[in-house]
Amino acid sequence: MAKIISLEQAAQLVPDGATVMIGGFMGCGNPHTLVDALLARGVKDLTIIAADAGKTGYGLGRLVDDHRAKKLIVSHVGLNPNVAKQMNEGTLEVTLIPQGTLAECIHAGGAGLGGVLTPTGLGTTVAEGKQTLTIRGKEYLVEEALHAEIALICGCWVDRLGNVWYKGSTKNFNQLMAMAADLVICEADHIVEPGSIKPENVATPGIFVDYIVQGRGEPQ
Amino acid sequence: MDRNETKSFIATRAAMELRDGDVVNLGIGIPTRVAGHIPEGVHVTLHAENGIVGVGPRPVPAEERPYYTVDAGGVPAKAVKGGCYIDSLTSFALARGGHLDITILGTLEVDEKGSIANWIIPGVKVPGMGGAMDLLAGAKRVIIAMTHTTHGGGIKIRKRCTLPLTAVGVAQRIITEMAVIDVTPKGLVLVEHNPEYTVEQIQAVTEPKLHISPDLKPMEMPWVESTGI
Numbered sequence A: 001m002a003k004i005i006s007l008e009q010a011a012q013l014v015p016d017g018a019t020v021m022i023g024g025f026m027g028c029g030n031p032h033t034l035v036d037a038l039l040a041r042g043v044k045d046l047t048i049i050a051a052d053a054g055k056t057g058y059g060l061g062r063l064v065d066d067h068r069a070k071k072l073i074v075s076h077v078g079l080n081p082n083v084a085k086q087m088n089e090g091t092l093e094v095t096l097i098p099q100g101t102l103a104e105c106i107h108a109g110g111a112g113l114g115g116v117l118t119p120t121g122l123g124t125t126v127a128e129g130k131q132t133l134t135i136r137g138k139e140y141l142v143e144e145a146l147h148a149e150i151a152l153i154c155g156c157w158v159d160r161l162g163n164v165w166y167k168g169s170t171k172n173f174n175q176l177m178a179m180a181a182d183l184v185i186c187e188a189d190h191i192v193e194p195g196s197i198k199p200e201n202v203a204t205p206g207i208f209v210d211y212i213v214q215g216r217g218e219p220q
Numbered sequence B: 001m002d003r004n005e006t007k008s009f010i011a012t013r014a015a016m017e018l019r020d021g022d023v024v025n026l027g028i029g030i031p032t033r034v035a036g037h038i039p040e041g042v043h044v045t046l047h048a049e050n051g052i053v054g055v056g057p058r059p060v061p062a063e064e065r066p067y068y069t070v071d072a073g074g075v076p077a078k079a080v081k082g083g084c085y086i087d088s089l090t091s092f093a094l095a096r097g098g099h100l101d102i103t104i105l106g107t108l109e110v111d112e113k114g115s116i117a118n119w120i121i122p123g124v125k126v127p128g129m130g131g132a133m134d135l136l137a138g139a140k141r142v143i144i145a146m147t148h149t150t151h152g153g154g155i156k157i158r159k160r161c162t163l164p165l166t167a168v169g170v171a172q173r174i175i176t177e178m179a180v181i182d183v184t185p186k187g188l189v190l191v192e193h194n195p196e197y198t199v200e201q202i203q204a205v206t207e208p209k210l211h212i213s214p215d216l217k218p219m220e221m222p223w224v225e226s227t228g229i
Helices: A007-012 A032-041 A061-065 A081-089 A099-111 B003-015 B030-037 B088-096 B132-138 B199-204
Strands: A019-022 A046-049 A069-074 A093-096 A115-118 A132-135 A138-144 A148-159 A181-192 A211-214 B023-026 B045-048 B052-055 B079-085 B102-105 B109-111 B141-145 B173-175 B179-184 B187-193 B211-218
Touching (some): A007 A032, A007 A211, A032 A181, A032 A211, A046 A061, A099 A115, A099 A138, A099 B132, B003 B141, B023 B030, B030 B141, B045 B088, B088 B132, B187 B199
Parallel strands (some): A019 A046, A046 A069, A069 A093, A148 A181, A181 A211, B023 B045, B102 B141, B187 B211
Antiparallel strands (some): B052 B079, B173 B179
16 A cells, blocks of 8 residues: 655655666656755665656756766657767666657566567668567567666556546556556655545556655746 | 748648548658648648657647647647647557558658658767657658758768668658659659749759659648648
């Protein structure tokens, strides 16, 4: 069952050098308050698996800005110029994965699958060094599942059992990452009582969430 | 036409590719403008790959809420009435799985086989492919909407792409301010031309040889009032 902990306690659960999945897309749906806590703790050498490197000064982009990552596994880095800068300086390694493949590989990592077969990236540099398989006459690329030590996700309403309801377009990668890590910490814009979220509106079942932290929510 | 008018012109012509009922993904740049030029009577569902089915008009500044909802460009967005928000797995299943009728996108280069290169300029710019490779892997129709040459006059329509590919052999039609060109098994076919340019002028900025369609016609230019998207 999920346990509510402080931001400081949550930051202590993320060791230096950890592989961390962070939910969100271009900052939307990022666990912004957990990012604050990680920065405050002085975390370093993270391998971050996320949709993108975010924007400078916003969301998980701030971890990159502040040199807290040694490696990014993402689909897009174009809106954070610090990525190119740090790559050129040799302090940041970046693996680019097509965003749909990234989603499927994270899903596979949480679903007990070894990987996925996808046509995405065939004939491009993405396919270099990877196995292909032909199924019913069609060629597919073999992409291996992704798993992380820790997933940091964010929901708008999170009940005390860890059940999550996502607002707007923030489901994005949060819902997938909740299944693909050894330890899942969910930032809640609002912590609510069980039953406050109707069962049919729970997008992430509480059984996937280990810890809940109170986030600062939408800036006023 | 100045550069802004040129972009709107291309977007207007590209919008004529949309059919009533289509599920549509629009790329960044000129393709984004297509939404503002959809012909009357054509109703489409716009898809944003970060997780919106039924993207609505941009929220007005007073109601912008980037905290909870953005489009695929990361700017504030909202769904239309009857639209919905989905997770990234579902969103790319929609794209890759053949549920997307058409994607209209810009590119750095496109070649006579319909291969597209638009995600990286090695050593210069490495933004990443984002969702482009998945969209191209599954969309039923792939339309390129772009200026015919680079800002500096460089060739973008090539025999073979010189930049790393985004997808192989997927583009079906190329729409520019000069022409509409179809990608066919026998090569590129000029099907429409802007009457302001001669066939020779178009060929001069297109690397592969253009086959001239027997039905070559002037580009239709029904100027539709932009809705500001």
